[in-house]
Amino acid sequence: MSRAALLVLADGRFPAGGHAHSGGAEAAVRAGRITGAASLEDFCRGRLHTAGLVAASLAAAAAAGVDALSLDAAADARTPSPALRVAARKLGRQLMRAARATWPSEELDALARAFPKGAHQPVVLGVVARAAGLGASDAAYCAVYESVSGAASATVRLLSLDPFDATGVLARLAPELDRVADRAVESARRVAGEGVDALPAASAPLLEIGAEVHAGWPVRLFAS
Amino acid sequence: MHLDHSHDGPAAVSADAHRPNGSRRALRIGLGGPVGSGKTATVAALCQALRDELSLAVVTNDIYTREDAEFLLREAVLPPERITAVATGACPHTAIRDDISANLEAVEDLEDEVGPLDLILVESGGDNLTATFSKGLVDAQIFVIDVAGGDDIPRKGGPGVTTADLLVVNKTDLAPYVGSDLGRMAADAKAQRAELPVVFQSLRSKGGVRDVAGWVRAQLAAWTA
Ligand SMILES: Nc1nc2c(ncn2[C@@H]2O[C@H](COP(=O)(O)OP(=O)(O)OP(=O)(O)O)[C@@H](O)[C@H]2O)c(=O)[nH]1
Ligand SMILES: [Mg+2]
Numbered sequence: 001m002s003r004a005a006l007l008v009l010a011d012g013r014f015p016a017g018g019h020a021h022s023g024g025a026e027a028a029v030r031a032g033r034i035t036g037a038a039s040l041e042d043f044c045r046g047r048l049h050t051a052g053l054v055a056a057s058l059a060a061a062a063a064a065g066v067d068a069l070s071l072d073a074a075a076d077a078r079t080p081s082p083a084l085r086v087a088a089r090k091l092g093r094q095l096m097r098a099a100r101a102t103w104p105s106e107e108l109d110a111l112a113r114a115f116p117k118g119a120h121q122p123v124v125l126g127v128v129a130r131a132a133g134l135g136a137s138d139a140a141y142c143a144v145y146e147s148v149s150g151a152a153s154a155t156v157r158l159l160s161l162d163p164f165d166a167t168g169v170l171a172r173l174a175p176e177l178d179r180v181a182d183r184a185v186e187s188a189r190r191v192a193g194e195g196v197d198a199l200p201a202a203s204a205p206l207l208e209i210g211a212e213v214h215a216g217w218p219v220r221l222f223a224s
Numbered sequence: 225m226h227l228d229h230s231h232d233g234p235a236a237v238s239a240d241a242h243r244p245n246g247s248r249r250a251l252r253i254g255l256g257g258p259v260g261s262g263k264t265a266t267v268a269a270l271c272q273a274l275r276d277e278l279s280l281a282v283v284t285n286d287i288y289t290r291e292d293a294e295f296l297l298r299e300a301v302l303p304p305e306r307i308t309a310v311a312t313g314a315c316p317h318t319a320i321r322d323d324i325s326a327n328l329e330a331v332e333d334l335e336d337e338v339g340p341l342d343l344i345l346v347e348s349g350g351d352n353l354t355a356t357f358s359k360g361l362v363d364a365q366i367f368v369i370d371v372a373g374g375d376d377i378p379r380k381g382g383p384g385v386t387t388a389d390l391l392v393v394n395k396t397d398l399a400p401y402v403g404s405d406l407g408r409m410a411a412d413a414k415a416q417r418a419e420l421p422v423v424f425q426s427l428r429s430k431g432g433v434r435d436v437a438g439w440v441r442a443q444l445a446a447w448t449a
Contacts, residue, residue, distance in 0.1 A: 015323035020313030094325035157314045221288050223311035223326075 017094030022154030027210035052147030056184030062126020075120035093118030254357035259350030269433035316349030353382035
């Protein structure tokens with residue numbers, strides 16, 4: 001694996017559309033569940049152990065070469081909210097576009113052909129990691145980090161939160177990110193023998209409900 | 225940009241001049257500029273002026289609403305399936321310059337669903353004087369300012385005023401009321417832009433968008449030549 005390639009892929013400025021999404025933070029801010037750095041940390045921790053773990057497991061499995069079609073179906077089954085499915089596929093399509101220009105690969109082309117309107121973003125992320133010469137653990141790390149960093153930077157914009165406080169939240173969560181990434185890789189490893197049911201299905205009902213409510217707002221800053 | 229991608233896939237990757245089926249894609253023109261300068265009004269007027277001679281579509285990038293798209297729909301300048309709104313996450317310049325993926329998706333979907341298209345107009349959300357479109361998203365860009373935003377804007381320059389393929393100074397009808405000196409604006413714009421064109425227009429007067437429409441036709445002629 002190339003550590004530098006991992007930095008390219010994990011960079012928040014990698015042009016794959018993430019900047020327009022808040023990871024549920026916009027809905028949580030409006031509902032009064034995120035009001036400052038402490039509640040942002042709680043929110044991110046919740047995302048990490050639910051949506052983050054599931055995304056990282058899917059990404060790790062895809063990076064390990066598990067069939068993307070079955071992983072995409074597994075992602076659908078783990079995403080009850082239609083609004084979140086739409087967002088995940090949109091982001092998957094956007095990541096696909098950026099990655100095919102960055103790391104051209106037959107595997108990415110084949111996945112794009114199979115899902116012209118986008119596969120779930122974590123599945124695409126895993127295949128992109130392969131194209132970039134990265135492994136399952138790298139893909140899992142990208143997914144867990146994304147699962148909290150997007151919400152943190154959105155909250156800086158939404159609450160005018162001190163950016164140093166938001167970055168401090170991410171730094172404090174780092175040991176937990178390590179553990180969740182390890183769990184994700186471990187579950188991805190089990191898919192070979194047990195099938196995709198071995199992947200975690202941790203759900204966060206408030207994120208799902210919040211996403212549905214958010215999708216109906218006439219005025220909002222973020223796409224999800 | 226590159227016409228020779230070695231990996232032919234199902235969708236165009238970025239600025240390629242051809243669609244995956246080999247046909248030439250639509251010319252894409254961006255309209256940017258400060259809040260309220262008249263971007264949407266210019267898009268609406270262009271659609272009205274060009275829709276009988278060209279196959280057109282519009283992408284809007286509102287900052288936090290769908291108002292630009294809704295205005296265009298209300299004014300019925302194009303059928304609804306030819307107007308797409310992109311959500312920009314509080315940062316319009318990011319969506320048109322640094323991370324253009326959502327906008328590229330919108331233009332591709334328009335070509336797939338209502339194409340073939342000759343021209344796609346991409347309106348940026350109102351932003352600051354540094355906001356410009358990526359060359360990966362548009363082939364040419366129009367920067368729209370107005371006389372009421374201060375007649376010193378051309379003098380101040382900035383990437384939009386200085387480098388846009390066309391600078392439009394809009395709302396000239398308001399100049400007497402806000403004390404803007406059009407002669408000075410023209411001289412300052414000339415100093416900043418050298419040979420690049422500038423159009424002064426009022427959309428309140430009949431045929432207000434004529435010069436801009438003429439410029440768009442010339443761009444299209446060069447694109448299809
Ligand atoms: N007097 C006058 N008003 C104009 C002219 N062009 C546009 N307007 C008005 O200016 C206001 C803003 O115009 P828009 O076209 O919405 O401006 P915009 O640049 O799209 O604004 P944002 O998208 O919000 O940044 C509207 O009320 C228009 O009717 C003009 O030439 N003269
Ligand atoms: Mg507008």
